Amino acid sequence: MRDFAKQALDTAVARGASYADVRVMDIRQRYLSTKNGAPAQVRESQSYGLGVRVVADGAWGFASTDDLSRSNVDRVAAEAVAVARASALCKKEDVQLAPEEKVIDRWESPCAIDPFTVPVAACLDLLLKVDGEVRKVQGITLAEAALDFRRIDQLFLSSLGSDIHQLKTQTGAGFVATAFAGHEIQRRSYPNSFGGQYQTRGYELVEEIDLVGNAPRIAEECVALLKAEQCPSGVKDIILGGSQVGLQIHESIGHPIELDRVLGTEANFAGMSFLTLDKLNSLQYASDIVNVVADATVEHGPGLGTFAYDDEGVPAQSTPIIKDGLFVGYLSSRETAAQVKLPRSSGTMRAEGWNRIPLIRMTNVSLLPGSAKLADLIASTDDGIYMETNRSWSIDDRRYNFQFGTEIGWEIKNGKKTRMLKNPSYGGITTEFWNSCDAICGRDEWVLWGTPNCGKGQPMQTMGTGHGASPARFRQVKVGVAYSG
Amino acid sequence: MEESKAAGHRPALQLTQSMLTRQRADEVFKKVLKWSTADETEAIITWNSYSLTRFANNVIHQNVVEDGVQVSVRAVVDQRTARASTNKLDEESIREVAERALILARLQPPDPDLLRMPGPQTYRSVDRFDSKTAELSPQPRAETVRKAIGRAEKDSLTAAGVYSSGAAVYALFNSRGLRAYHEETVSEFSVTMLGASSSGWAKKTAHNFEELEPETLADRAARKALESHDPREIPPGKYTIILEPAAVLDMLGFLFMDFGGLAVHEQRSCLTGRVGTKLFGENINIRDDVYHPAQGGPPFDWEGMPRQRVHLIEKGVASNLVYARQTAHKVGATPTGHGFPLPNEFGEAPMNIVIDGGRSGVDEMVASTERGLLVTRLWYIREVDPYQKILTGMTRDGTFWIENGKVEYGVKNFRFNQSIIEMLGQVEMLGPPERTAGEESFEMVVPAMKVREFNLSSTTKF
Numbered sequence: 001m002r003d004f005a006k007q008a009l010d011t012a013v014a015r016g017a018s019y020a021d022v023r024v025m026d027i028r029q030r031y032l033s034t035k036n037g038a039p040a041q042v043r044e045s046q047s048y049g050l051g052v053r054v055v056a057d058g059a060w061g062f063a064s065t066d067d068l069s070r071s072n073v074d075r076v077a078a079e080a081v082a083v084a085r086a087s088a089l090c091k092k093e094d095v096q097l098a099p100e101e102k103v104i105d106r107w108e109s110p111c112a113i114d115p116f117t118v119p120v121a122a123c124l125d126l127l128l129k130v131d132g133e134v135r136k137v138q139g140i141t142l143a144e145a146a147l148d149f150r151r152i153d154q155l156f157l158s159s160l161g162s163d164i165h166q167l168k169t170q171t172g173a174g175f176v177a178t179a180f181a182g183h184e185i186q187r188r189s190y191p192n193s194f195g196g197q198y199q200t201r202g203y204e205l206v207e208e209i210d211l212v213g214n215a216p217r218i219a220e221e222c223v224a225l226l227k228a229e230q231c232p233s234g235v236k237d238i239i240l241g242g243s244q245v246g247l248q249i250h251e252s253i254g255h256p257i258e259l260d261r262v263l264g265t266e267a268n269f270a271g272m273s274f275l276t277l278d279k280l281n282s283l284q285y286a287s288d289i290v291n292v293v294a295d296a297t298v299e300h301g302p303g304l305g306t307f308a309y310d311d312e313g314v315p316a317q318s319t320p321i322i323k324d325g326l327f328v329g330y331l332s333s334r335e336t337a338a339q340v341k342l343p344r345s346s347g348t349m350r351a352e353g354w355n356r357i358p359l360i361r362m363t364n365v366s367l368l369p370g371s372a373k374l375a376d377l378i379a380s381t382d383d384g385i386y387m388e389t390n391r392s393w394s395i396d397d398r399r400y401n402f403q404f405g406t407e408i409g410w411e412i413k414n415g416k417k418t419r420m421l422k423n424p425s426y427g428g429i430t431t432e433f434w435n436s437c438d439a440i441c442g443r444d445e446w447v448l449w450g451t452p453n454c455g456k457g458q459p460m461q462t463m464g465t466g467h468g469a470s471p472a473r474f475r476q477v478k479v480g481v482a483y484s485g
Numbered sequence: 486m487e488e489s490k491a492a493g494h495r496p497a498l499q500l501t502q503s504m505l506t507r508q509r510a511d512e513v514f515k516k517v518l519k520w521s522t523a524d525e526t527e528a529i530i531t532w533n534s535y536s537l538t539r540f541a542n543n544v545i546h547q548n549v550v551e552d553g554v555q556v557s558v559r560a561v562v563d564q565r566t567a568r569a570s571t572n573k574l575d576e577e578s579i580r581e582v583a584e585r586a587l588i589l590a591r592l593q594p595p596d597p598d599l600l601r602m603p604g605p606q607t608y609r610s611v612d613r614f615d616s617k618t619a620e621l622s623p624q625p626r627a628e629t630v631r632k633a634i635g636r637a638e639k640d641s642l643t644a645a646g647v648y649s650s651g652a653a654v655y656a657l658f659n660s661r662g663l664r665a666y667h668e669e670t671v672s673e674f675s676v677t678m679l680g681a682s683s684s685g686w687a688k689k690t691a692h693n694f695e696e697l698e699p700e701t702l703a704d705r706a707a708r709k710a711l712e713s714h715d716p717r718e719i720p721p722g723k724y725t726i727i728l729e730p731a732a733v734l735d736m737l738g739f740l741f742m743d744f745g746g747l748a749v750h751e752q753r754s755c756l757t758g759r760v761g762t763k764l765f766g767e768n769i770n771i772r773d774d775v776y777h778p779a780q781g782g783p784p785f786d787w788e789g790m791p792r793q794r795v796h797l798i799e800k801g802v803a804s805n806l807v808y809a810r811q812t813a814h815k816v817g818a819t820p821t822g823h824g825f826p827l828p829n830e831f832g833e834a835p836m837n838i839v840i841d842g843g844r845s846g847v848d849e850m851v852a853s854t855e856r857g858l859l860v861t862r863l864w865y866i867r868e869v870d871p872y873q874k875i876l877t878g879m880t881r882d883g884t885f886w887i888e889n890g891k892v893e894y895g896v897k898n899f900r901f902n903q904s905i906i907e908m909l910g911q912v913e914m915l916g917p918p919e920r921t922a923g924e925e926s927f928e929m930v931v932p933a934m935k936v937r938e939f940n941l942s943s944t945t946k947f
Contacts, residue, residue: 033830036751039593040830044585045570049553061623062549066572067503079550086538086623087545090631120592141752144830180752185871265541267645268677268686269924271864274946355551392867394900396879401900401945403877405869423870427900427943458539458647459549481942482869482877482902 001026001155002163004073008052009157011077017054017084019097020077021158023311024050025354028153030116033146034127037135040144042120049354052080058094059087064355098337098345100314102161107308110298111169111202115149118203123147126211127175133215134177139223145175146195147206148452162313170304170464171205172198172452175215177222186225186422188407190218192243193390198450198464201302221408224420231409231424233480237381238426239374239473241388242441244406245367246449246467252430253285253292254365254465256399257321257329258348259336261360270456271397274430275327277340285327286434289370292322294331296347296363301448303466305363307350312358314347321365325435331360352461359457364448366468370440374471377439384412385479387424392482395430403427405482425482433474441470503552504619505532507666510656513556513574518660520583523560523590525602527659529787529826531555534619535651535671538626543634543644548623559827560586561602564595566828596828600810602659608784608791609776611667615693618670619652626650633676633703642710644703646676650694657789667783673922674699677882678710682947683895685709686862686882688731690922692781709861709883713895718944719886721899725857725913726939727850727887730921730931732863732880737840738926739868739876740905744773744797745823746808747832750816755874755906756803765801765909768843772796773807773823773835779920779930780837790822797835801910809833842932843915850914850935852890858941859885859892863901866925874905879945899941911937 001024012020026048033040049066050073061084063076127145134143149171156164174196176189191197191209199205240248256273260266275283286292296305296316307316312334321329331348332340349358378386392405409424410417448468455462510530517528532554539547556579557570567589571582626648637644650672657665674697675688686709687702728736740755748754756764775784775792784792788810795805808816809824812832823833851859861883869875880898887893916933 035830038596039828041828042567042589042593043569043828044589045557046582047555047572049572051551059545060547062547064549064551064553066553083536083548083550083623086627087548089624089627090540090543090545090634092544120589124593178753180757180872183758183872185753185757187871263542264643264645264679265546267541267643267679267684268539268647268675355553357547357549392869392877394865394867394877394879396898396900396945396947397864397881398945398947400947401879401898401943403900403902403943425869429946458547459535459537459649482875484902484942 004050004068005155005157007070008050008073008077009159011074012052012054012081013159015078015081017056017081019055019159021053021156022050023351023354024155026153027353028151030149032120032123032127033144034124034131035144036142037131039124047353051354052077053357054080054084055095056081056084057088059084059091060095061087062357095335096338097334098342100160100334103309103313104163105308106165108167109169109200109306110302113203114169115171115203116151130175130211130215133212134175134219137216137219137223139179139181140177140219141180142178148172148195156311156313158313164309164313166308168200168307169202170198170200171202172196173206173209173211175211177219179222179226181226184226186222188218188222189389190214192449195452198304198452199302199448200304200306225408225422228420228422231385231421231480233484235476236479237384237473237475238477238479239377239381239384239386239471242445242447242469242471243449244387244390245469245472247390247393249365249367249467249469250451250465251393251395252399252402253321254362257331258360259330259332259340262330263336263339269458274398274400279327281326281328283327284325284435285322285431286325287437288325289440290322290325290434290437291368292365293368294319294321294348294363294365300364301468303364303448304450304452304464305466310347310349311351312345312349314345317347319346331362333360336360350463352463356461361456361463362465364466364468367440369443369446369470372439372441374441374445377441377471377473378412378417379415381412381473382414385421385424386410386412386417400429402430403481423483426477426479427481428477433477436475436477437472438475439473441472446470503534504652505530505554505654510666514658516576516579517558517583520580521560521587523562523587525561525660527559527602529557530656532654533651535649536623537647537649538623538630539647540630540634541645543637545627545630556582557826558582558586560590562587562590564597564599565590565593566599567593568826568828598811598815600814602661603663603789603810604661605663606789606791608665611776611784613669613692613781615670618650618672618692618694621650621694629699633699636703636707637678640707640711642707643679644676645679647673648699649673655783657785659789663789665785665789669781672697674702676703676706678706680710680714682715683710683713684882685713688922690928713883713885716895716897719896721941721943723938723940725854725935725937727847727854727857727859727933727935729847729861729933730919731923732860733931733934734921734929735863735866735923735925736876737905739866740874741838742834744806744835745831745833746806746812746816746818749806750812755872760803760806763802764906765798766912767801768912768915769798769801769909770841771798772839773837774839775837777839777930781928782837786822786824787826788824790820790824792822795821795835807833807835836927838929840918840931842918845914845916847916847933850933851887851892854887855889857887858896859887862923869902875902876905877902897947898945900943901940902942903940908936908939913937
């Protein structure tokens, strides 16, 4: 890895790059799934390649390849410089980068049980056991379960002199129960939708989440949904389960704080942001009990956004985003930090693979825990709905108007959870919604959720992000919006 | 580099050396066979060379080039199958991937539904490769982008978008003698023009970059931005709405996974219990047709079966499904060549959609509308209800109010909650179908549509 990376770096600089960095990545994945009593996908993959990112003539260029021969690595490094020179045909000013020190370091993510050492047969046995428990419940028409293991071995070299080797292990696990009857399909997922729960750790995650133990309850809820009452339309107080709060954070805080969106560089695809620069330190984003951080450090937890250094060689940091409800921070890169005169990048540049440039991505954007207990939130709600596990999600391209649906809900009347509700949905405007938050559950109910497939960029790339969240209550929210009209 | 300045193309020798020819793909498969001890062996070998110039704020801010190969090996042993992939072509890596596929296959219980791999097939030829497009370099793309930026600056707008080009090869071989090979070029120009209070968008893709017409697209997006300035707020409600082709594509793209035979068999499709039923309007005719001249992709599926033309919806009736070999065998149907790589849990889906249209251009649709909206594109569309097929999403980049047959002014964007099934029963007019690209689904050949009673459920602030 190092020889090719060094060769590419040297060639890029020799060809005229004023800045260059090289990432060599070896990405391995094992994906195992079952469906209705039989294995469905059993596959392994490896992807190994090199990407060279340069500034030449004051503009960016990038070239990548998986043909790691000496001659081709030279060619690709030279091509990156040629691409940058083409970019310079349409520039207004030279790229500026906020300063960074060189780093020489090696880091491995915490991993108690290497998932790649767990026998495939044992993994399939577990999934089939889950499957069996789900399908014991009458009315279930489809049971799907999956395990997803990734190992990302990455070397980063830069013309600053940085030399950073990071090894990350990620694990994902979950199952979905589906029931069809009449004219209706209902689904229940555990521990979360989007494939389950994902973290940057090993197989110990799978052991902790007890897939088999939760299978009967989830399957029973799935079938019960077919006979449940439809979520009413109107205005209610809502309490969201922790994983749904996590997705709410992702869509209505995590994305709008990406400084590249704010500055307009994602306008053609992912969109822009309502968080214009004048709103920093002045916008009351949320109620004063809301505190949000973007924290990539190991101390925050083994989230999908945890690492030691980002893909520009900037150390992982904890950046306050919302403090006592006030908007105080963005996710930034070396270039965007320089553009808005921040002293330093907040270290959030991340690339999906060797063939993609890093972009500003969420790390672990988390709602800090409060002090409430879920039981107390319910007991203190007169007329509300408790909603759990995301089913649909949508927001406009500046991140104002959102609508979410969850798999299941329960009506709350006079402090008690009463009837089950199907097809719950709610919607609103981002800042109005977050300002209606009046209670957040405590550390005991806080989980660092993982969203494995956040999409951004052209060409598209996906990234895992982490979101720590506990259940929370929001007052007077429009519900049933997806089915009204 | 002087060579790219001179010709505007990447050096042909460079492309020739790196491109995965049929002969080279065959050599790679021979290596796989050499190391595989499975009862049956299949390899999907893909290669791509792709570059993309990205611009925003009237500058090129990202510019990327990539090339890569993948060898994906499936092993079958005693009615068991699994897959392993690598992007390394050296002897040791090929040996390892063949061995890995076999080891994984052996770890599973036998699958009684697993069929023998198909033997040699005959494919209809489709010509989707243009060598100039394959060799297009960053220099001429930058010059084209500069012109689009010039168009923006003429009206004090800001341009953002992409200009990309590339080539791809898809090859599939198996130990029963099946040999499938397809090469294709791609190009795309997409542009968003931003004004102080509005925006417009246009996008096109083509196998030949000379068909993209970037200046026309830039001008169209600019005019949309200018004409929708200072958008007014219209109350939510059910409206007559004219959807330009990209908006139709991004909406209807959510329907087609439901036309897979396995999805219906497993009761996870909105067509469960409804195949053969008149679900849509009489004027709705949709087929899957990879051979349509405006279509793309290989003429074979991911088992190497030739793709068939399938009429999915005929005069509003959901008449036919598509079937991979295994699903067809399971349910007693005829395979149609739409399978995904095995093993998989999805089964199959139509990927080459052609929607029959009419003769009414968008201008005619506008002229025929007393009160309604004209929508350029839809965004962040997600499924709310899998059986009623209710989708939610937003309008974006050019939404206009129509009154008495004229586009009057721009309006603030809406959220919609709309069932596709109901929508396709409310189509009043259809435009001529055209090759269309959106953002939420794959390219299709679709018309503009005028739809009554489209549910716009809330507004946003811009």
